Amino acid sequence: MQSQGLPGFRDFYPDDAALRNHIFAAWRDVARRYGFQEYDGPPLEPLELYVKKSGAEIVGQLYTFEDRGGRSVAFRPEMTPTLARMVAARGRALKKPIRWFSLPQLMRYERPQRGRLREHFQLNMDIIGEPGPLADAELIAAAIDITRKLGLGPADVRARISDRRAVRALVDALGLSDAQVPIAFQYIDKIERESRATLIDGLADSAGISSDTAEQVLDLGDIRGLEGALAALDEVPGGAEAGEPLRHCVAALDALGMSEYVDIELCVVRGLAYYTGIVFELFDAHKALRAICGGGRYDGLLAALGGTDLPAAGFGMGDVVLGELVTEAGARPSAQVGLDAFLVAVTGEDVPHVLQLARQLRDRGLRIEYALKQQSIAKQLKLAASRPAKRAVVIGPDERAHSEVVVRDLESGKEQRVAVDSLLQGYSWS
């Protein structure tokens, strides 16, 4: 008769919750060091908020239903529409640039597949109100810093960066029409996932692009490194200007000490249509997993969504891939609470004294447990060891008579008598 949870949803037993909290702590710590403020929105939003941004196709991927008031609602699949709504509601009162972050749990109705989750937590960091490339660099540096904080280095994590304005200048120079350009971007985005022949056929079928031009479009995706990109841009109309933000962003990342992590790769354009400038992804160095994070500049989106015409850039970073990398790197935190002490009562009459000491030690911020029923010292010590507690503090009639306790180190087994007064003041708990 035992129920199961829904497929694609995770239970977080203490081990898993500890890893999640470890990632959340890194997210919050770095975001705050970068001067970002935390916000949050509701898990449930009007469906129209997502349709407005992504079109009606999105509906099939959402957890959506009609509520008892007849409203079409959806569980949030992403945070940006909520951010746009909240910024629009307070627009002028918020000092620009707005530097906000959030840690929402998001849901998508992914097709049932092994290991495919239908929910995840995602750090969202956004800078609103600043169009310049220092804002992009700031976000990329923060994303990298999170992986540093979690014990990963440039041999583990790569930041892949491009700029849609630069790619656009190069595509324009091939003579593509305004209608063909967005399709060219879609196919550049697929370079690493599909064969060249498939892509060339696709560019012909969907945009009427000749195979010669299609080859040239796809060749753009092979451009690597800032110098290679700037050299290619130098040869096309408006190219030098279009390359400036990327050049500035890379220089800023250098000054921010992040150049070891940075790869310029023009095949990175990100799938979503609304990106307008610098785009980036963090990947594990072996590209064995999905992206660690993705983001970019979306200057027109807030106006389209909420009526606030402000330039903006941001990224989303999920907890799942990050958790896998941290686990692989052996940097997973211990699951255990790690009690500072387990208090042991020798007799029933010692129990009130155990409780009193528990209160005093907890008030000092220590993690304290004791047996919730009378049982043998052996059983109490066994429970203490299982938590695990670092030490047992034993209180019996003899100890009480001398205002002392016996402190037993549960790793070494060594015991010492300690005065209660010194346990409360001066004793080294570390």
Added chain:
Amino acid sequence: MQSQGLPGFRDFYPDDAALRNHIFAAWRDVARRYGFQEYDGPPLEPLELYVKKSGAEIVGQLYTFEDRGGRSVAFRPEMTPTLARMVAARGRALKKPIRWFSLPQLMRYERPQRGRLREHFQLNMDIIGEPGPLADAELIAAAIDITRKLGLGPADVRARISDRRAVRALVDALGLSDAQVPIAFQYIDKIERESRATLIDGLADSAGISSDTAEQVLDLGDIRGLEGALAALDEVPGGAEAGEPLRHCVAALDALGMSEYVDIELCVVRGLAYYTGIVFELFDAHKALRAICGGGRYDGLLAALGGTDLPAAGFGMGDVVLGELVTEAGARPSAQVGLDAFLVAVTGEDVPHVLQLARQLRDRGLRIEYALKQQSIAKQLKLAASRPAKRAVVIGPDERAHSEVVVRDLESGKEQRVAVDSLLQGYSWS
């Protein structure tokens, strides 16, 4: 064209998020000091999980729908069924007593009313596997300690405690049948919300209880204080035994230093049918608000829900009333990030040096921001003051020539020149 959020759901702007994090930090800190481990479950669960516990009537209060796989699902309205499911799945592997806590966001489709929310966050703390009253005392003490941690004292918060076993012994002595007892409990639960005449009529109508007996039932609700309760129990069959757990629990709370907070009030029976022993609520001392928390012992519930027959006790504490009390007490945290420093570049050539210093200071855990575009010193200082930053660190060509910076205290306006080396090492940031 601006969308609004759904009624009954909150947006957390940075001010509100700061208060929420303040409450979450108190929850986590106290739970860990008491040796509890954090867990979490999915926000979406099979509908049957809730129906199994609360009957079909619950469906009307849930956010429930059929997912694309044809499953009836619901957003979690409470955590206990998920806890029961998770414990059942790992039953034997978990060392007893299990001491777990969680901070889920819960949803209920409450009737639209002013100020009535449809979601809230709720600390859940449970002890599973221990039937004795020390477990109940431990939970009550933790709940009280959270309010202490948040700056509230016994003049602000009261813990109202009773025991269904004691009330049951008193009700039985009035000659009520097994069928009448649960109805008597329901009416005792309503004593503070409805008139005595209404309650007497209700007891007659719904359970056929005479008005004389009904008076006696309701009189039980007037019993206050441990001594009063024990005296009443002494006069009924099995009463002395039925009063033992409450007596032990109160003694333990005394040893735990919580007696100042404790009120024994037999009218507290809690509305839910599954409580089997000690029950308790925390209220603001003026009873101006809804309960801060409520809980009790539910020894039969896990078996009924998940097949694991373990005694259990726990409570839920929401974020809304607690937030109101903290705000009233003037103990609300500042909304602001509070930057340690805002770095100011005098000229464009100073920007890379600002970035480099930002990296170095952030690596030391400091909260640092700088302007994301070139602008006048006055504008940079204005932005710095608005965040607010404690100090501005000004870097210009002259400062760079001497490997120095000018540190300007933004409150006092005082300036001092500081060597960059000493800023990175030895400077007092507090």
